Amino acid sequence: MSDEVEPGFVRVRLDLAYDGKDFSGWAKQTARRTVQGEIEDALRTVTRSSRTYDLTVAGRTDAGVHARGQVAHVDLPAEVWAEHGELLLRRMAGRMAPDVRIWRVAEAPVGFNARFSALWRRYAYRISDRPGGADPLTRGHVLWHDRPLDVDAMNAASARMLGEHDFAAYCKKREGATTIRTLQKLSWVRDAESGVVTGTVQADAFCHNMVRALVGAMLFVGDGRRPDPWPAQVLASGVRDPGVHVVRPHGLTLEEVAYPADELLAARNKEARNVRSLPGRGCC
Known part of the structure; x- marks a missing residue:
C-alpha cells in the first residue's frame, strides 16, 4: 500500500501531550470532544482553511487515557506550510484548551507515517x-x-x-x-x-x-x-x-513512541501493514 504524500503537499509531524480526563478519546466523534477534533479544529482556524486536514496518530487512545509522548502527522498544502510553518506552534497554542499541547511541529522525513512507521x-x-x-x-x-x-x-x-x-x-x-x-x-x-x-x-x-x-x-x-x-x-x-x-x-x-532512522522509515511503514500470523497458523 502506497503512502506517498500527494503532490503539492507537505507531511508535518506533531509531537503532543494531553490530559484525557475531559476527552472522549483520540478519534473525532459527532457531538463529543476528542483530541483529534480539538487539534483539527484549531488547525483549520489558524490556517484560515475552508477544509479540515485529517490527522493520523501513532496510537488511538481511549476516553480518559492520557498522553505525554503522542505523535501524529498531517499533510498540509505546501503554500499553507510555507506561510504558517514557523509560527504554527505558537498560534495553535493560542487556539487550544490547556489540556492538550503540541510541543513540536516539523516537516517529516520521507517515508514517515506516525502510525505505521512506529517501532x-x-x-x-x-x-x-x-x-x-x-x-x-x-x-x-x-x-x-x-x-x-x-x-x-x-x-x-x-x-x-x-x-x-x-x-x-x-x-x-x-x-x-x-x-x-x-x-x-x-x-x-x-x-x-x-x-x-x-x-x-x-x-x-x-x-x-x-x-x-x-x-x-x-x-x-x-x-x-x-x-x-x-x-x-x-x-x-x-x-x-x-x-x-x-x-x-x-x-x-x-x-x-519510537521510530527508526530516517532511511528505514519507508521499510518499517511497509512491514507494519502486513497482517501477521503465528508460526503454524494461517493469516486469516
Whole structure:
C-alpha cells in the first residue's frame, strides 16, 4: 500500500501531550470532544482553511487515557506550510484548551507515517495501594487499588507474557484486525517515596483494551487473588476470560513512541501493514 504524500503537499509531524480526563478519546466523534477534533479544529482556524486536514496518530487512545509522548502527522498544502510553518506552534497554542499541547511541529522525513512507521509504543500505568487512598493531587492519573500489592509476584507473572503471542484473550476483537502483538516490556516498580506502583508496558503495537486488560490481570496476581501463572494461562487459552477486568483508563499514560532512522522509515511503514500470523497458523 502506497503512502506517498500527494503532490503539492507537505507531511508535518506533531509531537503532543494531553490530559484525557475531559476527552472522549483520540478519534473525532459527532457531538463529543476528542483530541483529534480539538487539534483539527484549531488547525483549520489558524490556517484560515475552508477544509479540515485529517490527522493520523501513532496510537488511538481511549476516553480518559492520557498522553505525554503522542505523535501524529498531517499533510498540509505546501503554500499553507510555507506561510504558517514557523509560527504554527505558537498560534495553535493560542487556539487550544490547556489540556492538550503540541510541543513540536516539523516537516517529516520521507517515508514517515506516525502510525505505521512506529517501532514501538510505551505506556505507563500508575497505581496506589495506600490504605487511605490515592494522593488527592495525583488522583486523576493514579488508580487506587484497595488491597496491598506484591510487586515481585506481578513481575513474575509479567515475565511469562513477553514475546510474540496472540493476545485475543486480552483484546476487544475488531473485525478484520489481528490480535497478534509482540510484548517487549511488562514490568512493575514501586516508588520508594510515594509508594506508587508503576507498570511499564511496551509493544510494537496494541489492540483495543490490551494494556488495561493486562494491568487488570496483574492486579489480581499482585493482591493474591490469582497465582502468578494465571495470566499466561489465560493468554494461552486464546479467548476472553470473564476473570480479566479492564481497569479504569485514568491511570494510563502513553509515554513514548519510537521510530527508526530516517532511511528505514519507508521499510518499517511497509512491514507494519502486513497482517501477521503465528508460526503454524494461517493469516486469516
